[in-house]
Amino acid sequence: MTLPALAISNLSKSFDRKVVNDLELTVRAGEFYALLGPNGAGKTTILRMVAGLLQPDAGDISIFGIDARKDPIAAKRIVAWVSDEPMVYDRLTPLEYLEFVAGLWQIDARTAEAKANELIDWLGLRPHANELCGGFSKGMLQKVALAGALVHDPRLIILDEPLTGLDAGSARQVKDVLLGKVRDGVTVIMTTHILEVAERMAERIGVIAHGRLIAEGTLAELRTRLGKESSLEDIFLDLVAEGTEAA
Numbered sequence: 001m002t003l004p005a006l007a008i009s010n011l012s013k014s015f016d017r018k019v020v021n022d023l024e025l026t027v028r029a030g031e032f033y034a035l036l037g038p039n040g041a042g043k044t045t046i047l048r049m050v051a052g053l054l055q056p057d058a059g060d061i062s063i064f065g066i067d068a069r070k071d072p073i074a075a076k077r078i079v080a081w082v083s084d085e086p087m088v089y090d091r092l093t094p095l096e097y098l099e100f101v102a103g104l105w106q107i108d109a110r111t112a113e114a115k116a117n118e119l120i121d122w123l124g125l126r127p128h129a130n131e132l133c134g135g136f137s138k139g140m141l142q143k144v145a146l147a148g149a150l151v152h153d154p155r156l157i158i159l160d161e162p163l164t165g166l167d168a169g170s171a172r173q174v175k176d177v178l179l180g181k182v183r184d185g186v187t188v189i190m191t192t193h194i195l196e197v198a199e200r201m202a203e204r205i206g207v208i209a210h211g212r213l214i215a216e217g218t219l220a221e222l223r224t225r226l227g228k229e230s231s232l233e234d235i236f237l238d239l240v241a242e243g244t245e246a247a
């Protein structure tokens, strides 16, 4: 049996209140999974724990069978995390940044250069490859950060609202890169508030409310559950209202 890309069980995290609530979530290897949920539902908190940036209060996180809490370094080697607030060094060009990141992963210089150039072309950054990132727009920084996250050929790519602030052309480039990765067998988990993106790109959709998974499935399965032929927007709003009542 193929190991799931991500298996979360009993995951909990509190700040001033319980934000992630005994969460159970499994993402299959090779799928494109969209995580939806209202503002404050806990999506970023969940993904930050998966990426090893935040310590859970309780629960287990397994990434392709690796216990991410016991062996965070092994988990990080196969995971990419792309935050919605890109952190890129202002004084480096995209090419220099990508080569720097490749160095952190101990990728040899020739492979790093080839990889950096491939990513620069994929994401349409070639015209700016030798300009300092300090002068870039948020959208361009987001693409550089995405390129940086892909340098070490991760098996699982986790993205927090990667399309926010991107113009139509850049959004298309990012979507194409992600779909290309999924075609190559990589698993992608992405949060988005753009329901049309989830509808078009994701194989399965998970809906989070109050730190729990309140519904999951293909769009067709979610429609069946609610017994109506509605848009994802209608389904989403109904599910969240249901989840809020239950909470």
Ligand SMILES: Nc1ncnc2c1ncn2[C@@H]1O[C@H](COP(=O)(O)OP(=O)(O)OP(=O)(O)O)[C@@H](O)[C@H]1O
Pocket: 015, 016, 019, 037, 038, 039, 040, 041, 042, 043, 044, 045, 046
């Ligand atoms: N470091 C923190 N300290 C205190 N509270 C936090 C912290 N991080 C998140 N929270 C709180 O946890 C809750 C869930 O936040 P989170 O960012 O996970 O939600 P989200 O589903 O990603 O929301 P959005 O869609 O708005 O990005 C929010 O109420 C937020 O204020």
